[in-house]
């Protein structure tokens with residue numbers, strides 16, 4: 001039967017077993033202590049971000065967590081500065097389009113690699129996987145030269161094109177389509193669907209959790225992307241949020257309080273995404289682990 | 293509804309030939325069951341008929357039309373898979389209606405057809421459920437409904453009952469048979485369960501290693517097995533095979549007993565005498581074998597006796613009330629007409 005359905009309860013069960021239920025013992029105390037410090041390490045930057053965004057410029061280098069004279073002046077400033085909305089919008093558009101493209105293209109290629117037998121299939125899969133090993137930093141220069149030649153510098157297309165498909169997403173989706181039984185696909189074929197219809201109406205609904213996880217990974221990845229947008233954009237209007245935020249102030253005087261304010265505001269959408277989809281994310285990771 | 297004709301079907305997977313020239317004539321409205329051990333090529337044959345695999349050579353004809361080069365959807369067939377292949381994200385109604393997507397009927401007509409099929413399968417109250425809210429038997433019924441909805445010429449079933457528990461299997465077996473009587477379509481049904489084959493089929497096709505061993509009605513394959521493989525495969529427990537040699541128009545068994553041979557067989561030929569446990573009793577007129585009971589399996593209405601004889605261990609069926617006990621010396625009897633004779637070398641029946 002539906003493999004995907006069967007995985008659900010078992011992955012939930014897996015999640016449940018993670019929650020400590022056994023009576024506390026020495027090992028657990030140590031574990032909790034480690035988790036506690038881990039938690040502190042994660043939360044501290046966030047706390048400082050909020051704290052700094054509430055400080056006056058002269059207080060920024062005073063590492064006190066509670067500002068002496070708290071102010072919301074920075075928020076008013078950032079929100080009244082028209083550029084911020086542009087950046088927010090740019091980021092939103094780019095992250096959304098990239099996410100949609102990844103969900104479609106990654107799953108299309110993953111499905112093909114998973115369910116069709118054709119010469120060179122293995123080579124193609126390996127080739128796609130091997131691009132995972134090349135760091136972005138190395139790709140940035142070829143991308144830039146390419147954008148320059150094609151006249152894509154300083155455009156949405158220029159910012160988006162390298163990420164419209166990802167090797168990771170393709171790999172992820174290929175693995176998940178393995179859980180879709182071939183019988184489903186063959187039954188649909190006998191029912192007269194063409195291959196594209198089978199992919200869309202039969203296979204895709206069966207890997208929804210994976211699609212949700214992929215969508216979140218890609219959206220967050222693009223929302224926070226920095227290096228490439230920084231390089232490919234020139235005009236302030238084309239900046240994405242992270243690039244725009246980093247441009248507050250000039251070289252001599254970085255205005256940390258404004259950067260932190262912008263960062264604090266820009267985490268709101270990611271927080272929302274996480275709160276809504278975190279079940280899917282965790283499930284996606286667990287499933288990838290089970291299947292990988 | 294239509295005839296299905298298969299001619300010299302050969303299938304090769306990367307140089308390994310798995311089907312070696314299968315030929316079969318299925319009449320309109322006939323219920324044909326393919327049976328055979330695992331890996332003998334039953335599913336492959338079915339998938340070739342469905343068009344899910346390309347034939348290496350040979351011809352498939354459905355309703356007078358050679359379909360070798362047609363897509364599965366154009367072959368006028370429907371297939372029911374072992375693990376149901378019903379979509380978990382669609383309701384029963386959608387699942388059943390799925391087969392109608394590509395037809396050019398109006399929406400109302402389609403709805404009517406879905407209701408019809410659902411009624412036929414007793415599924416009407418379940419139409420709006422999701423598959424996860426159904427039992428195994430109900431799921432399999434949905435899968436059958438999906439196949440029926442298009443009213444195909446030929447139904448293909450690939451071990452549709454093997455995921456069900458024994459009781460449900462018996463029940464579904466009956467339902468499918470009744471359905472066939474009502475709808476009257478041509479059915480090719482694959483199973484490796486010989487009881488399923490015997491109870492459902494108009495004709496049974498017994499396969500082994502990509503060859504057809506015998507085609508015949510359940511009576512024919514039971515009473516006149518073409519070779520030792522069929523003889524052993526059909527019937528449970530398996531037919532006893534007693535080695536012997538022909539001498540003066542009779543077979544002499546290992547214990548020295550002689551069995552008269554109805555047909556002319558040259559002297560000195562090595563043969564196998566087959567006798568089914570249900571035809572071999574510890575009481576009767578003509579003695580075939582003597583031996584000692586080594587094990588008794590009471591089944592209620594009868595008892596299976598495992599008897600050590602000079603020809604090896606044989607199984608015999610005894611009365612359920614007063615069976616001989618373990619250690620008892622018994623003389624086993626069988627009617628002459630219930631003995632089967634096989635050539636020991638070729639393993640083919642001698643008639």
Ligand SMILES: Nc1ncnc2c1ncn2[C@@H]1O[C@H](COP(=O)(O)OP(=O)(O)OP(=O)(O)O)[C@@H](O)[C@H]1O
Nearest residue numbers: 305306310328329330331332333334335336337484
């Ligand atoms: N895609 C394939 N590639 C290579 N060999 C295959 C393939 N499919 C089937 N075979 C081989 O063909 C032979 C027949 O397989 P098939 O699935 O038809 O057996 P079956 O009779 O249906 O058995 P079962 O009762 O186990 O379902 C087997 O030996 C199998 O290994």
Ligand SMILES: [Mg+2]
Nearest residue numbers: 334335336450
């Ligand atoms: Mg099979």
